[in-house]
Amino acid sequence: MTENIAHLYSAPLTGPQVALAEPATGATLAELRLAAAADVAAAAEAAAAAQAAWAATPFDQRAAVMRRAAELLRERGDTFNRWNVRECGSILPKAEWELNASYEQLHNAAGLIAQPHGHIMPSSVPGRTNLWSRVPIGVVGIIAPWNYPLLLAMRSLAPALALGNAVLLKPALQGSVCGGLLLAELFRDAGLPAGVLSVLPGEADVGDAIVRDAHVGMISFTGSTAVGKRIGELCGGMLKKVALELGGNNAFIVLEDADIEAAASHGAWGAFLHQGQICMQAGRHLVHEAVAAQYAEALARHAKALRVGNPDTETVHLGPLINAQQRAKVGGIVSDTLARGASLLAGGKGEGLFYEATVLGGVTPDMPAFIDEIFGPVAPITAFAGDDALVALVNSSPYGLSAAIHTRDLARGLELAQRLKTGMVHINDQTVNAEFNVPFGGMGASGNGGRFGGPVNAEEFTQSQWVSMVSRPAAYPF
Numbered sequence: 208m209t210e211n212i213a214h215l216y217s218a219p220l221t222g223p224q225v226a227l228a229e230p231a232t233g234a235t236l237a238e239l240r241l242a243a244a245a246d247v248a249a250a251a252e253a254a255a256a257a258q259a260a261w262a263a264t265p266f267d268q269r270a271a272v273m274r275r276a277a278e279l280l281r282e283r284g285d286t287f288n289r290w291n292v293r294e295c296g297s298i299l300p301k302a303e304w305e306l307n308a309s310y311e312q313l314h315n316a317a318g319l320i321a322q323p324h325g326h327i328m329p330s331s332v333p334g335r336t337n338l339w340s341r342v343p344i345g346v347v348g349i350i351a352p353w354n355y356p357l358l359l360a361m362r363s364l365a366p367a368l369a370l371g372n373a374v375l376l377k378p379a380l381q382g383s384v385c386g387g388l389l390l391a392e393l394f395r396d397a398g399l400p401a402g403v404l405s406v407l408p409g410e411a412d413v414g415d416a417i418v419r420d421a422h423v424g425m426i427s428f429t430g431s432t433a434v435g436k437r438i439g440e441l442c443g444g445m446l447k448k449v450a451l452e453l454g455g456n457n458a459f460i461v462l463e464d465a466d467i468e469a470a471a472s473h474g475a476w477g478a479f480l481h482q483g484q485i486c487m488q489a490g491r492h493l494v495h496e497a498v499a500a501q502y503a504e505a506l507a508r509h510a511k512a513l514r515v516g517n518p519d520t521e522t523v524h525l526g527p528l529i530n531a532q533q534r535a536k537v538g539g540i541v542s543d544t545l546a547r548g549a550s551l552l553a554g555g556k557g558e559g560l561f562y563e564a565t566v567l568g569g570v571t572p573d574m575p576a577f578i579d580e581i582f583g584p585v586a587p588i589t590a591f592a593g594d595d596a597l598v599a600l601v602n603s604s605p606y607g608l609s610a611a612i613h614t615r616d617l618a619r620g621l622e623l624a625q626r627l628k629t630g631m632v633h634i635n636d637q638t639v640n641a642e643f644n645v646p647f648g649g650m651g652a653s654g655n656g657g658r659f660g661g662p663v664n665a666e667e668f669t670q671s672q673w674v675s676m677v678s679r680p681a682a683y684p685f
């Protein structure tokens with residue numbers, strides 16, 4: 208049955224209406240009204256007008272709105288989770304994890320604004336006091352993807368709002384309800400003043416209009432490297448602050464002394480969770496040649512045990528891929544890699560948008576499955592000999608988001624970790640890891656150096672201001 212979502216909108220939008228489809232079935236979940244360029248302009252103007260009063264609201268009252276939003280998120284958990292499952296093909300445990308992480312983001316943001324946000328700096332001018340403090344940016348534009356629609360909106364939204372900014376949020380089209388309209392309703396009910404948050408569903412044109420709007424002082428973008436580069440260029444031209452969290456092709460490393468059964472279990476989780484549609488997905492399994500065959504056998508066994516199906520009606524490990532374009536891309540990379548001589552150890556097929564957990568053996572660095580970010584449930588295995596060759600293989604990718612190293616020798620693991628051009632490295636774990644209080648982000652083509660989480664949020668979503676004062680004006684020579 209088509210759901211009525213009209214009540215979730217904070218203001219009437221005037222763009223086209225589109226059918227929001229359920230990836231698992233193709234059924235229409237809701238009729239979604241999109242924003243038009245004029246709606247973006249109106250929302251940006253309203254945000255700019257509302258922001259100063261919101262920033263001037265005492266911090267404890269802003270924190271109370273964040274905490275109230277957190278409690279409402281918990282109360283409405285079933286609604287958020289159900290949309291996450293049906294709209295984005297998430298299995299329920301993944302949706303539940305995302306909900307809880309978003310709850311923590313809200314509480315973390317509420318706590319963050321009670322911290323000091325400046326310093327008193329010494330002055331060489333007698334009698335002068337220098338205040339150096341962080342102040343809001345003004346209006347922040349947030350553009351989010353569909354794979355973790357709620358969390359990847361919330362990790363920017365919660366700190367940006369808490370720190371006194373107004374926000375324009377463009378969720379991914381497929382994720383507009385779970386990662387957009389439900390949040391508009393949530394913050395409205397939590398007491399956020401009108402105009403401070405506008406959710407603007409739409410496609411690339413809506414995101415582009417937000418980036419270009421003169422009222423918007425910062426863009427926080429999470430998505431593909433290709434789109435991120437374009438947004439980075441535009442923001443550079445307009446001298447806007449921009450935070451880019453982009454794609455990855457993450458190395459899952461198994462050294463010859465690793466516990467192979469544990470490594471295979473971790474490798475399966477890192478490669479196949481949420482159908483591999485995660486920026487931190489274990490996209491390259493680099494295994495020492497002495498244990499490559501053993502690891503491949505164990506990983507294939509794990510892959511073959513995973514059930515694929517509709518997460519709304521069955522208990523499955525993998526739901527559908529997000530859309531036909533993504534399904535075609537994943538299938539194309541697998542068949543091109545097989546055509547170049549890799550071997551199929553598990554999966555490699557599926558009906559409709561469903562695709563089985565797939566393991567490819569004998570993958571070499573010139574093959575598409577090694578080079579590309581697949582963003583699907585595919586684990587390509589590449590054998591290596593020696594630490595120097597391993598480091599060269601890992602660092603050959605332009606991406607540098609996450610990596611994992613399995614070894615019983617922690618000192619060797621640590622030494623290797625420090626040689627990787629990767630923003631996050633997990634020893635004896637897998638690549639898909641996020642903790643709300645630890646700065647998260649990538650190197651190289653995975654971002655522009657910004658970080659999310661915990662203490663760094665205070666800097667990411669503010670700008671600095673120096674205010675000096677003396678009790679009496681000094682005399683200048685002229």
Ligand code: NAP
Binds near residue numbers: 410653
């Ligand atoms: P995407 O195509 O780059 O889209 C991301 C967002 O940007 C969506 O809201 C999209 O709208 C919008 N958009 C597309 N073109 C735009 C343009 N020209 N101007 C402004 N906005 C535009 O990425 P995706 O397919 O949704 O997500 C998958 C990618 O995100 C992968 O590469 C993944 O690695 C990356 N990712 C990175 C992180 C991280 O933290 N580093 C986390 C998650 C995902 P539409 O939905 O309407 O196209």
